[in-house]
Amino acid sequence: MAAFPILDLLVIGGGVNGTGIARDAAGRGLKVALLESGDLGSGTSSASTKLVHGGLRYLQFGEFALVRKALVERDRLLRAAPHIAWPQAFLLPLMPGGRPRWMLRMGLFLYDHLAPRHEVEGTSLVDLRSHPAGGALKPSLQRAYRYWDGWVDDARLVALLARDAAVRGALILTREAAAALAFRDGSFAVTTVTGRQLFARRIVNAAGPWAERVARDLLGAADAPRLRLVQGAHLVTRRVNASDDALTLQRPEGRVLFILPWGPQLSLIGTTETPVTSPDAPAITAGEEAELLAGANAVLKTPLSPADIRHRFAGIRPLVLEEGKSDSETTRDWRFIHHQAFPATTVVGGKITTFRALAEALVSALYPGTSPWTASAVLPGGAIPPMGPTGARANFEAWCALLVRRFQDHDPRIVRRLANLYGSEAEGMLESGLGALTEDGLFEAEIAHLSAHEFARTRDDMLWRRTRMGLEQNGPAILARTIPHPV
Structure with a gap:
């Protein structure tokens, strides 16, 4: 000191x-x-729904300033860390008993125009009968609004x-x-x-x-x-749809449920809002698991069962205590x-x-x-050289494709995985040599980097919070299944 x-x-x-x-x-x-x-x-901060978003549903509570502030920050984060944060398309199906179409369109119009958009597209109406994601949904769902927010490796x-x-x-x-x-x-x-x-x-x-x-x-x-403590539970399941679009599902109680792609093999479903009295040792309850499965199965053509769950986690959100308001309104x-x-x-x-x-x-x-x-300011790994495309993530993808061509002696899946984790710093790892591949699917160069520069001290730090390799237990076979987002 x-x-x-x-x-x-x-x-x-x-x-x-x-x-x-x-x-x-x-x-x-x-x-x-x-x-x-x-x-x-x-x-x-490692148990969130991984969303970089303005908070579309907060518009119904008149939180316009909060939503605008978050939308501005959404664009900033997508530019600051294009290797770990990227634009994410969401499908909001028109559902029986849900909010009327005019109300959704009005809310999405505000969402598109409350702040300048540089990194995401605007809203459109899509036909689920022909959209790639529609094949996973029940035939009664025929149309959806497609809007944009972001995803981040929290x-x-x-x-x-x-x-x-x-x-x-x-x-x-x-x-x-x-x-x-x-x-x-x-x-x-x-x-x-x-x-x-x-x-x-x-x-x-x-x-x-x-x-x-x-x-x-x-x-x-x-x-x-x-503080009002609220538990948000999540399920990681088999991938439920073929497209890279996420789903925003209206719930009868006025909340929403998200089904998000997590790499090519997994989906993330969340979240709940369960009042708790202690922040210690959060764990998903049987009731929350049933709630999440039921919410997803209300729209999926092929229902999910407990056997489809690969991982469960929960996090505690601390909310400002506001007397007379529900957790959703807080x-x-x-x-x-x-x-x-x-x-x-x-x-x-x-x-x-x-x-x-x-x-x-x-x-x-x-x-x-x-x-x-x-x-x-950009975050470590986020300083990607200009490659021509507009938009930080599109520029990153062009750079990543160039990296794959440059290091042709490596499996392209390895290069992409490293790029999506370490951004521009992956280039130095590839140039210096990755070393041996460990049974956890991490290279020796990664372990050295995570220990020296990212404060990782244990195997769990590396597998569950720095790389998410813990989602799979198949050693080197993990490489094909942990690319955070296809490039």
Whole structure:
């Protein structure tokens, strides 16, 4: 800690908000450290529905400013990380008992025009009887609106934010929770579970669903926020449709269900909104699994059964407690609680799409003399040279095709998988040599990279959060089935 005699900012929580805040602050020249009790993104930020979206359904609650803000951030993220985030088409079928066609069209018109679109297309009406995705749906579903949002590898996003923060001077400490804290003489003294001592002028509590607990029990804040905790459950199943389009399904209770492609072999189904009382050890319940299967089977021609499930996961979303509102109505916007007794701030709310704007707003408020810088910055691996096509992902795909031709001595599936994980940094791996292929489907060069640069410490860190190789258990045969998106 010689380089950090006293920190300007100590961030507690290594999810998307915490790493985004650390990155933003470090890039402004502040002395920053981040404490995470587990692995980066090991909580909610690796258990999301993987969507980069404006929140179409929030328009019904009049959240126009929130949706517009998220749509602007959607385009920014798609440009900043084209290797791990890309445009995603969604089919919204016209369903019996669903919202009338005019209402859907009005909402989608607003969605298309609330913010400028640079990375995604506009809405169209498609005939499911001739569309490639229609073959997987019941014949009674004949038409759908096709609109666009984005997909992101959420856990990789968190790792890249932490890496960018570290490159800019931040100290990133994983598996090192804060054990004790004292505020005296204008600064905090923090002791971690390993006995390390850190000193900071200001603390940001970005512990996600644990933020109330950290504010109350660690900070001892009398004004700790009250949170509403909601579990979102997901299923990973066999691939349900031949096209790369996702499905947005209207539910009778007014919510929606998503069925998203996850590589060429899998589909992701989510999510639920189940109230819970504790953020610890989230796990999908039998009722949630039945709910997700029933929601998908309401439209699928060939029903899914429990035997089709490859993986189950759940994450806890911390929502701002708003009396009298349901979980669906509760805002996904963020709030900053600046504690009265000492210079500490608790961050609550927000979503993965708006992490950058949240971080910029907070650091600008705490350090008004510093300059924002992240609006046009790319993440590690995202600096893809211009190849001609417009749109960040199309440009990435052209670059990836060139990479495949350049490294013809490698299986094209390997080159594409590496490109989709590491972006421009895959080129260096291929040039230097990948080394042996391990039984987990990772090359030695990948393992070295993940350990040295992405804070991966265990096999689970690498297989489940840095690469998603854990979705398959067939060793080298995994290579053909884990390309995040066809190129």
